[in-house]
Amino acid sequence: MSAILDLAAQNLLSPVILCFALGLAAALARSDLSFPEAIAKGMSLYLLFAIGFKGGVSVAAHGVDLGLALAVLAGITLSLGLPFIAFSLLRTLSPGVSVLDAAAVAGHYGSISIVTFVAMSALLTGQGLEAEGYMIAVAAAMEAPAIVAALWLVSRKGGESRVGGELWREILLNGSIVLLMGAFVIGWVTGEDGMVEIAPFIVTPFKGVLCLFLLDMGLVAGRGLRSARGVITPGIAVFGVVMPLIGAALGLGAGFVLGLSTGGVAALTALAASASYIAVPAAMRVALPRANPALYLTLSLGITFPFNLTLGLPLYVALARVVTGG
Amino acid sequence: MSAILDLAAQNLLSPVILCFALGLAAALARSDLSFPEAIAKGMSLYLLFAIGFKGGVSVAAHGVDLGLALAVLAGITLSLGLPFIAFSLLRTLSPGVSVLDAAAVAGHYGSISIVTFVAMSALLTGQGLEAEGYMIAVAAAMEAPAIVAALWLVSRKGGESRVGGELWREILLNGSIVLLMGAFVIGWVTGEDGMVEIAPFIVTPFKGVLCLFLLDMGLVAGRGLRSARGVITPGIAVFGVVMPLIGAALGLGAGFVLGLSTGGVAALTALAASASYIAVPAAMRVALPRANPALYLTLSLGITFPFNLTLGLPLYVALARVVTGG
Amino acid sequence: MSAILDLAAQNLLSPVILCFALGLAAALARSDLSFPEAIAKGMSLYLLFAIGFKGGVSVAAHGVDLGLALAVLAGITLSLGLPFIAFSLLRTLSPGVSVLDAAAVAGHYGSISIVTFVAMSALLTGQGLEAEGYMIAVAAAMEAPAIVAALWLVSRKGGESRVGGELWREILLNGSIVLLMGAFVIGWVTGEDGMVEIAPFIVTPFKGVLCLFLLDMGLVAGRGLRSARGVITPGIAVFGVVMPLIGAALGLGAGFVLGLSTGGVAALTALAASASYIAVPAAMRVALPRANPALYLTLSLGITFPFNLTLGLPLYVALARVVTGG
Amino acid sequence: MQMHDAKRVEIIIEAIMERQISTALTQVGVTGFTILPVLGGSGRSGHWTREGGVGRASGMIAVICLVAPPRLDSLLKGIFPLLDEHIGVVSVSDTQVLRAERF
Amino acid sequence: MQMHDAKRVEIIIEAIMERQISTALTQVGVTGFTILPVLGGSGRSGHWTREGGVGRASGMIAVICLVAPPRLDSLLKGIFPLLDEHIGVVSVSDTQVLRAERF
């Protein structure tokens, strides 16, 4: 227990988390501190490229076995299944939420937040626990299935969604998935040699960039919280904290069954616990335009993301240690 | 004397200053070289974050004593007092300048230019003279009081300024102050451990980023000079060079009285000598919209900033060495 | 022969080239992956600054002799002469192309692509073959003469071009030339000392930035190819591959005659083989607004650039090794 | 200078709809339009700003479309389905253009 | 398609005034507006450009506001104090909108 608290305190006092807190506080205090949109996008492209490349290099180093395929399969299953749990839970905790809105939210919780994954990787590296390199592929594979589940939930309840070629393009050729997987493949192909060439760009300054990026995420989350105060009822807020814990429990179980390393179990737990705020919102605007974006964005970015970042991640690491005995 | 000239030559031939000169020359020759606004803002966010964080880490390392509080107090006093000197001096040197314009200019010279401070830090590091880490806090504390003094000058002369909640928010929750102080606190809290994590991002490449940023500043200053030629009379130009020297003298004295290190005295001298071109102009547009921005921006960015950067800084270091015997 | 193939394979599997391929593939598959314009410009400013500075430092280290002047002269001659060859070749291979369009294209092939030069430098560094530092000056000198040749071609054929002060400013004070040459001079003046200060910014992460930049170039090239499919006939496409080989042959010969090092010969070959897609297109929009930008941009960025990057560069290195016995 | 009557249609719509709106316009024969970036705004769904954001789910664009008056109706019919479902506003103003044959 | 008369107000004003103008508009009951970035311009105070700049003291924005005609007057009265003191221009054009109840 005291180990968990230690890790939690250490996590809370890391520059990365403090930067997020600074952004959040500045936005809530209505400071005009802000990052240009282009800089925010540039940092996110950098992070996706770096994390994808590193994953690929690690797969090149450790070789690929059945584990990759099984882990991807497990990820897809979680992504498809979690929305059903999320849908029921949200409708139970806050019956006023419409079917459409609940389905849209559910899609977010089946899918993943790549920044949460990145923060978990940084935490694990600090602990000397590296996840399997192919967890990047698992992350990419978990992005989209949840969207399918959400649309199925809507149509089952007689709702209408605008599914067409445009939506599938949006989902599958989504810039962040393409960049993440593309960098993963490049890292895999070029291996350690490629890494030596570009490590001073993608490895050494990585954590510093992550700090600035999380500062910006704090600003965006804070602005969202401020303008969406009316939308979040207590029931909805509870959902934003309980749902990641449910996702975490299932991710933890899956990781254990798959026999992943301690780091791998923690990473899969974080993926299952996290909620999307880039890919799924964009898909939902196309597929379910009548669903309320203030609801799903505030829940995912304003409540679940900060919860995971601060308390969730150290808890998931501790649990992963327990189940793997690591 | 020859030591001063040596240092001045060394400063003038450093990449940082040559980059500024390149930008200035390119703009005056009407080259279309330009940086996107988002990149310029991104670089300034980086510099603020890096310099704030480093200051905080240094305070964590050296502990905090009465020195910090006294230095902050001295900074506030300088910031409040300098505008009165600047106001009288400008009205004497160029009697045609209106009360409103003179007060607006005065506010700029009481406040500080963080980039001048950063350039001074880079120069000091090269000389093996580090300023006290808490000089960052002094810099932040000197930003705002000058604005109050300027508004008081206007109202004393029967002028009208638009002071309201919006203005105080503009002044106190100003993005650059929040980022600088936020990073300072984070650096303080995380200390040397935090530094190790992000030094490859905020320390190693710092000087290179500063070069590109000053290149852009040169472009902006050159464009300003070109379009504001009519505004700057000889009297006004003289003010742009004499006022920083007066500020420097007072800063030097204050630093000496406080018993700061050689680097600390030099840094406080540079702060007092520098004029704001980010925070105060923005506050003046809100509070004194009828004051002429071409006047205060050209003076501060087109005359005083280049003067300090090229000749002022090495002079201030030399003077600090003399008074501290360092 | 097998050495050439080895080098080609090694080049094709380098992160830099794979990133370009990823961008190309993503754009052709109509993914929405994209870089903000400001980020793309920021990266190109970084690359120009870094490459110019490094060239200057290298000149400072090795001293300057007649070689520089002769190489610059050779570069200017190539830049002036190549457009005439390009003009005739294009009109022969594709007689339907108008005089105006052919002249505009010709101007591009006399001038150079700085990114091709940068990619060549990266390849050479990997082979332990550094080009002479002053090749940067040669590159800068080759940018503009080709534009003059193109305009002369138009007027000789009775066409009309809009030549005026604005055009000359566009050509000579062009932002990329000013930055490249400015950084070169700063590198020369500050030499090894300057390099030590900013190497962690302009040297260590260089290749990583180049990767991201080429990813973006791949996206832009792919979008261009997709939207300009109608413009490129087989004859025109053949020109896009044959013309760089002709340029390469002449560059190779010139480098041999000048007695450059192996790396220098390879660099000059790459310069002659490459086609402009920044400076010349901009000048052509001013001087020959009725020429079709889809033609020259697609040829230069969509065909010749990828050809040089993937197959051309290793071939040119191999040829340079053969002629210099290096 | 000879000017011709035309309509200036200004569509402020979610950025994510860029491709669909351009497809819809092309389908009704409108191939000329210009897209302006939007920094922020306010509407029934509250204030928003583009600053710092990464996702494409928030953020809007302004599409400006100059058309000959007879083509206005088919243009509006073409884009109406998108507008109905999505956040955004449309306004149509009278204007004048040079070289009518282009529009 | 049923269109309704409306006014299109275009306010070009200093970027630093963004918050104040939005407060002023909200106070007179206008909650719908869109903010476009401005790259540069020229006026009695000379040429300027946003390129390379860091501060918020220079730089302008364009605020576009579609309102029902009866609300135009209170809108103009609400923003006039800001315009009077600050650099900028306002223009008002007739336009037509779908779904009048929104404006």
Next chain:
Amino acid sequence: MQMHDAKRVEIIIEAIMERQISTALTQVGVTGFTILPVLGGSGRSGHWTREGGVGRASGMIAVICLVAPPRLDSLLKGIFPLLDEHIGVVSVSDTQVLRAERF
């Protein structure tokens, strides 16, 4: 509030022409204009977008110019030579401004 008739000229033209258009406007005595960035568009020369691009050869801007009606003709004559050669469109709308003496 006293409003005055004016013309709103909107010129969508290649970014590379920014300097020339501003010179041309100044030469015919028009010193007030505002330049908006353009993200992308479509016309007879196809679709284009500014994303990821580095060069200044592609990319457009929108120049907005409010003028008193009597000055419209000389404005159009001044910019016509540029428009004729370059890609772009111009539209002129009736509008109303405060403080007519400025335009």
